[in-house]
Amino acid sequence: MAILYSIFVNLLIFGMKSLSLFNDKTKKGVEGRKKSLNVVKSVFFSSDKVLWMHSASLGEYEQGLPVLEKLKKKFPDHKILITFFSPSGYENVVKKKHIADAICYLPFDRKSTVKEFISQFDCELFFTVKYDYWYNLLAELKHKNVKTFVISALFYERQSFFTTYGKWFVKQLKQNITWFFHQTQHSYVLAKSIGLLNSSVTGDTRFDRVKQLRLRNNHVDFVEEFISGKKTIVFGSSWQAEEKIAKMISEKDPDVKIIIAPHDLKRVENLKEIFPSAILYSELKNAPTLKLSNSQTLIVDSIGLLSKLYSYADVAIVGGGFHDAGLHNILEAATFGALVIFGNHYKKNPEADQLISANGGKSFENENSAAQFVLNLFKDEKIRLEMSENARQFVDKQPDSSKLILQKILSL
16 A cells, blocks of 8 residues: 555656646646745754644634644744645744744655655644644654654545555555544544544644734724724625625625625625726725725725725625535634524534534525525614624634643644
């Protein structure tokens, strides 16, 4: 199986290099990995004590950050390394203020490549977030006696570990992972069923992260003037399905304010066609206040504002759940007490079921049902307020996962 895994890695590298000829996102990842070794060489000495967090993409980075911040406070003299697999994670974080001494792409998982990479510094602790496992990397870290953890681990039945050919992968995890910190009891039970006993349930660290969002200044210029005291729906990370819902609601209820932040800024041109009278956020500096208050739809053609925009929402409709692209972050909306609406494709998002059970959110099979629910909701203020408060309390009641994780790490 080790030989098959090496073949898989080489095929992955070949595939990504081939795709990079046609895909800009993949090209960034391939080209970025060529610089990873030089990045750590330029920042770290072999004697530096390093805390290393690996995240597949931006969502996992947000999950792992509360733990990394607590580790940095506990070990202020240690240096910080953050690696990403996906360009979307790397590109979003490297341009912003962060606590890392170095950020780079995770090298491709060849034995010789990861060995050379790790030899550049003294890694004292490594953790990956959720379920991004690279077996040559884990084996080399074990060889170096590095304590290795999985934060917000999430096991589910369809993973390879639960197949007839998954025993080799399970063996690697048994040998090389110091401790698993599970998001849910279900994940914990599944892991134990295949012999991964070095684990505990500590909850989802994203709750720690979204609770922190309330403490910052969430003001967004011009948004209060746009809303002008009216009920507001924020469509976060929208795809075509969510934009269809926005169109249906706007036609049936002209008094509601609609803010749309698409998952991809390439969608802005399409949105301008769907909502010809909408205002672009980038144009607000030149828009008179009267025009702002008379417009129903605001299209956010800037990145980095969505989590603040949720603080203005009475209802949040979060994208990705009406198809298999994957549901985007619903907790950023729930933490501000916004009732959250989404599609029913969210198998890898246990927090969605939990929020529904808490009556702070609802999922729908189709856009028509979702739109009709929201339209009815604004006619019944009592139900809307109750569900909004349920969403806020759902976040409040979650444990301080990063604190529990830190306590366990320090005891091992």
